[in-house]
Amino acid sequence: MSTTSRYVVGIDLGTTHSVMAYLDTSLLTEEGPPPVPQLFEVPQVVLPGQVEARPLLPSFLYLAAATDFPARALDLPWPSGQNRSWVVGELARQHGGQVPMRLVSSAKSWLAYDGVDRTAAILPYAAPSDGPDAVPKVSPVDASARYLLHLKDAWDERMPGFPLGEQEVLITVPASFDQVARELTVRAAQAAGLPKVTLLEEPQAAFYAWLGRHPRSWRDLLRVGDVVLVCDVGGGTTDFSLISVADQAGNLTIERIAVGDHILLGGDNMDLMLAMSVGKRLEREGHKLEPWQRRQLLHSCRFAKEELLGADRSKEVAPVVVLGRGSKVIGGSVKTQLTRGDVEKFLLDGFFPQVESAARPMAARRMGLQEIGLPFASDPAVTRHLAKFLGDHRLPTALLFNGGVMKGTPLRRRVEDVLSSWAGQPVRALTGADYDHAVALGAAYYGLVRRGHGLRIRGGTARAYYIGVEAAMPAVPGMEPVLHALCVAPRGMEEGTSAEVPGREFGLFVGQPVEFRFLSSSTRKGDQVGDFIEECSAEHGIEELASVETVLPAGDGAPTGSQIPVRLSSHVSEVGVLELWCVSRDHKRRWKLEYNIRERSIESGFDDGPAPDLGPELELGDGS
Numbered sequence: 001m002s003t004t005s006r007y008v009v010g011i012d013l014g015t016t017h018s019v020m021a022y023l024d025t026s027l028l029t030e031e032g033p034p035p036v037p038q039l040f041e042v043p044q045v046v047l048p049g050q051v052e053a054r055p056l057l058p059s060f061l062y063l064a065a066a067t068d069f070p071a072r073a074l075d076l077p078w079p080s081g082q083n084r085s086w087v088v089g090e091l092a093r094q095h096g097g098q099v100p101m102r103l104v105s106s107a108k109s110w111l112a113y114d115g116v117d118r119t120a121a122i123l124p125y126a127a128p129s130d131g132p133d134a135v136p137k138v139s140p141v142d143a144s145a146r147y148l149l150h151l152k153d154a155w156d157e158r159m160p161g162f163p164l165g166e167q168e169v170l171i172t173v174p175a176s177f178d179q180v181a182r183e184l185t186v187r188a189a190q191a192a193g194l195p196k197v198t199l200l201e202e203p204q205a206a207f208y209a210w211l212g213r214h215p216r217s218w219r220d221l222l223r224v225g226d227v228v229l230v231c232d233v234g235g236g237t238t239d240f241s242l243i244s245v246a247d248q249a250g251n252l253t254i255e256r257i258a259v260g261d262h263i264l265l266g267g268d269n270m271d272l273m274l275a276m277s278v279g280k281r282l283e284r285e286g287h288k289l290e291p292w293q294r295r296q297l298l299h300s301c302r303f304a305k306e307e308l309l310g311a312d313r314s315k316e317v318a319p320v321v322v323l324g325r326g327s328k329v330i331g332g333s334v335k336t337q338l339t340r341g342d343v344e345k346f347l348l349d350g351f352f353p354q355v356e357s358a359a360r361p362m363a364a365r366r367m368g369l370q371e372i373g374l375p376f377a378s379d380p381a382v383t384r385h386l387a388k389f390l391g392d393h394r395l396p397t398a399l400l401f402n403g404g405v406m407k408g409t410p411l412r413r414r415v416e417d418v419l420s421s422w423a424g425q426p427v428r429a430l431t432g433a434d435y436d437h438a439v440a441l442g443a444a445y446y447g448l449v450r451r452g453h454g455l456r457i458r459g460g461t462a463r464a465y466y467i468g469v470e471a472a473m474p475a476v477p478g479m480e481p482v483l484h485a486l487c488v489a490p491r492g493m494e495e496g497t498s499a500e501v502p503g504r505e506f507g508l509f510v511g512q513p514v515e516f517r518f519l520s521s522s523t524r525k526g527d528q529v530g531d532f533i534e535e536c537s538a539e540h541g542i543e544e545l546a547s548v549e550t551v552l553p554a555g556d557g558a559p560t561g562s563q564i565p566v567r568l569s570s571h572v573s574e575v576g577v578l579e580l581w582c583v584s585r586d587h588k589r590r591w592k593l594e595y596n597i598r599e600r601s602i603e604s605g606f607d608d609g610p611a612p613d614l615g616p617e618l619e620l621g622d623g624s
Contacts, residue, residue, distance in 0.1 A: 007159070007167040008451075010037065010205070010443025011151060013144060013185065015108040016235030016267060016404055017056040019440035020151050022167075023448055034453050037212065037444035039437055042154050044089030048073035054090065056436060057150065059235075061104035061143050062092035063124075063136055068099075078157040080149075088150050097299030098323055101127045101292060102135055106268055107143035109236035109374050111188075112174070112181045113264075119184070126295070141188050148192035165193050168450075170443040174237045175201040176262035200446055202439050203230035203241035204256060204457055206402035209442030211455060213432045218455075219252055221430065222398065227257075228430070229396035231386070231415060234403035235267040238382055240389045242396065243457065255458040255492065258393045258522075263385055265377040267302070267405050273350055273380070274301040274343065278320055278336060287334050293322045304338045309408040316340050344410045351382050352414040357395075357422040359387045383418050392522075395423045400430045407435045458492060464527050465489040465578055465595065466542065467568075468517030469506065485519050485536035487527045488570040489578055499529040501568040508582050508591065510552045511560035517547040518595055529570065555589045564589075 006026055012019040020040040027035040041053035048069050063086050064074065074087045096103025104123045111118055118140045127135035138146075148171075155164040173185055182199055189197045207230055211218055222228070224247045232239040240260035246253050275298040279289060282297075289297065297320070304318035322334040361379035377385070390396070399419060401412055412429065419427040434441065449456050464487060471482035488501065523541040527533070536542045554560055566582040573579060578595040 005167040006162055008444050008447030009040075009155070009164060009167050009169045010200075010440045010445075010447065011148070011169065011171045012202070012205070012437075012439035012443065013108065013147060013171055013173075014059055014234060014404075014439070015106055015237065016059055017436065018059050018147050018151065019056060019437050020155070021437065021440040021444040023444045025448070025451070028453065033215065034448055037441045039441070040151075040155065040158075042089070042151060043077060043157070044150070045074055045076065045087050045091040046089075046094075047091065049075075051077060052090075057089050057147065058093040059088075059105070059107065059147055060092040060096055061086060061088050061107070061138070061146055062096045062099075063102045063104065063138070065102065068095070068102075076150075076153070078153045080153055086146070088147055097303065098296060100124070100295035100299055101133070103299070104138060104143045106236050106374065107140050107147075109264060109268065110140035111144060111184055112177055112237070112262065113374055114178070114180065115375060118180070141184050141191070144185065144188035145191040148189055148194060152193050165195060168447050169194055169197045170200050170447055171197050172200050172202045172205045172439050172443050174232075174262070175203050175239050175241055175259040176237065178262065200443050201239075201241070201256075201259070202234075203232050203239050203259070203402065204243075205439045205442035205446065206230055206232060206433070207241075207243055207254075207400060207442065207457060208445045208449065209434065209438035210400055210430060210432060212441065212445040213434075215454070222252070224252065226398050227394060227396045228398045228400055229390070229419070229427075230400045230402060231406065232402040233266055233382060233405040235405075236264065238263040238265045238377075238385060240386060242393055252455075253458065254455060258389075260385075260389045263377050264375055265380060265382065265385065266403070267305075268374075269376055269380050270347055270351060270405065271298055271302040271305060273346060274305060274338065277346060278338065282322075282334060282336060289322065289334070293334075297322050301338065305343055306404075308338065308340045308343050309405075309411075344408065347408065348410060348414055351380055352411055352418075353381055353383055354414075354418060354421075355381065355383050355387060357387055357391065359384045360391075361385050361388060383415070386415075386418075387422075390422070395419070396427060397423075398428050398430055401433050402435060402438055404435055458494070461489055461491060461493050461572060461578070463520045463522045464491040464524055466519040466521070466527075466533065466536065467580060467593075468519060468536075468544075468547075469532075483517065483536060485533040485542055486568075487529055487531040487533070488568065488580055489572060490528050491521075491525055493570075493572050495572050498569060498571040501530045501570070503530065505565045505567055505585065506582075507563040508552070508566045509561070509563050510591075511554035511562065513549055513551055515547055515549050516593060518545045519543065520545055552591050566591075 008023045008025060010021045020042060021037045022040055023035055023037045039055045041055055042057045043051050043053045044057055046052045074084050075082050101124060110123060116122055121137040121139050123138055123140060123143055124135060127137065129137060152164045171185060171189060173182055186197060214221060222245045224245055226245040228243045230241045230243065241256055242258040244255050244257045278301060279294060279297055282289065300320045300322060304320050307315055307318040317337050317339050320336050320338055324333050361384045363378055399416065406412055416427060416429055448454055466485035466487050469484045469486050471484055519536060519542050521542045565585045569581045571579040580593040582591045
C-alpha cells in the first residue's frame, strides 16, 4: 500500500454485506472540488452459471457438495475464480438458505467472539465434521479472507494496471472490535493478498461519508457545541459513537469523544426472533419442522425482512418458504408469509421499546450449561443499551443513522422519539445517509482526508491511560506501597502516533515476578504524557483496570532480580493497541508492554536491541 497510490479503496467488510468504494486521486486539482468516491460493482455468481456485477456482495460463503451444481457453474471471470468448490455472494446467500448446513454466515461476529479459536476451522458451526454428511469447515479468518479475496480479484480483473494490493486500502471494523479481532482482520487481508491495510472504525467512516456528501453545507448543518450520536445497527453488531463539534481559533473542529462497548446485537437477533415467531405459527397450523428446516426458516425470514424494510415501501407482504425433504422437496414445502406490519411490530416492541433514560440492559439468568455459539447480548433492547451508553457520557443534539437495520423508517423514528424524550427537546436527524454503502464510501473519503483534503475527525483513544508507579518510600507495617499514576497516553492520542515520557527515568525490575497496574480516566482531559498524579483514585477521576503478574527477561549481562534504569515511551498502534516501551539507559535493551484497551489484558516482550532513538522523531520497532 502507498499513500501516493492512484486509488484509495474503502472496504466495508460487513456481517451481512460487503461493499467496496474507490476514489481516483488523479482527479485532484488545486482549484476544483475533490473527487467523489464511487461504488465498485462487484461481479458475483447470482445463479448457477450466471455472473452479474452488483454494488453489494453478500457476506455469505457456501461450501458446495460435489452434486450441488453442474460443472463450472461457480466460475468467475478471472483465472483464480475457476473450478472452485465454494462461492461467495448472492448465490451463496440464496442457495445457502435452502441448505444452511453448508452456509457460513456472520463470520464477522465469529471473528469478534473470543469464546472460540477464531483461527480454527469451526464454520459452519453446527455442521457435521465427519460421517457421510460431513462438511469441510473453515475458520472465521478464512471466511473473511475469501470475501476479501473475491473483492481483490474483482478489482484486479477490472483494473489490471493498478493491483489492489498496491493501492491504499482501508478496511472498516466496528468501533467495539477488540484488539484480537482487529489483528485477525489484518491477517485475513494479508491472506487475501492485501499486504498492508489501514483499519477505520465504522461509525467514523459513516460520518466521513456524511461529510463527503455535504462538503460545503456541513458547517451550516452542524453548530459549535453539537454532539452527534452515530447509531450504527448492522447485521451482527450495534455500535454507538459520540462526535463533538467545537471551535478552535475560529474554525470548526470535529472530535470523536466516546465509543460504546462491543454489543453483539443486530439483524441476526431480529431474524431469529422472526423465525421463532413464524415457527410457532407453523406449529399451531400442524407443521412440525426438523432442526435443519428451522435453520432454513431463519434464512427465509431474513430475506423477507430485508424485502419489507427495504427502500420499496409499496411491498406489504413477503413469502416465507421452507422446503421439504427428498422427493418432496417442492411438493412438501411449507409456505407462509410475513407482512410489513408484523415485522415492524415485532422489531419495535422487541428491539426498540420506549424506555426511560435511566433504563439499563437487563441481565438474563443463565443456565448452568449452554450450547457454545455466538454470545448475543442477553437484553435485545437496543434502546436500553443506548440509555446506558449515553448515561455514561452525554445526550446528543444530533443523530446520524447507519447500518442495514436502520433502513426501516419506523425504527429510525422510534430512536428519534426516544432520544427526544430523554433530551426534553427534538434531537435532529442528519439527512443524506446511505445505510448500505456509507461505510465503504466514507472509508474511501477518509483516504483523501489522510492526504490533506477535507476535514479530519480527531479520534484516538477515548480515555487517558496511566501506568502505576510504586512510590520510593520506606515500608510501613500493614500498609501496601503507595501507588502513583504516570500518564502514558492522553485522551485523544491518535492511532499510529508515539510519545516519549519526558525528563525522568524509572526503575524496571527484571528476572523476577512483578506486577504491572494500568489505570484510565474518561473525565481527565488535561493530563499529558509524563504527568505524574500522586492521588490516583476514583474520586480523582482515575479507575484501575487490569493488572498482570509477569517476569520480564533480564537479557544478557543483567543479574536476575536487578533493577534497571529505563526511560519510557508510548505508542498507539494502527489497530488501537497501547504499547509501552521501557528502554535501558545504554539503549541496548528494551521491553514492551502491550495493553489491550478493549480486552483489558497485558502482554509483555523483550528485544535485545538496538533500542530506538528516543528523540523527537521517535520510531518504534516491532517489539519482541
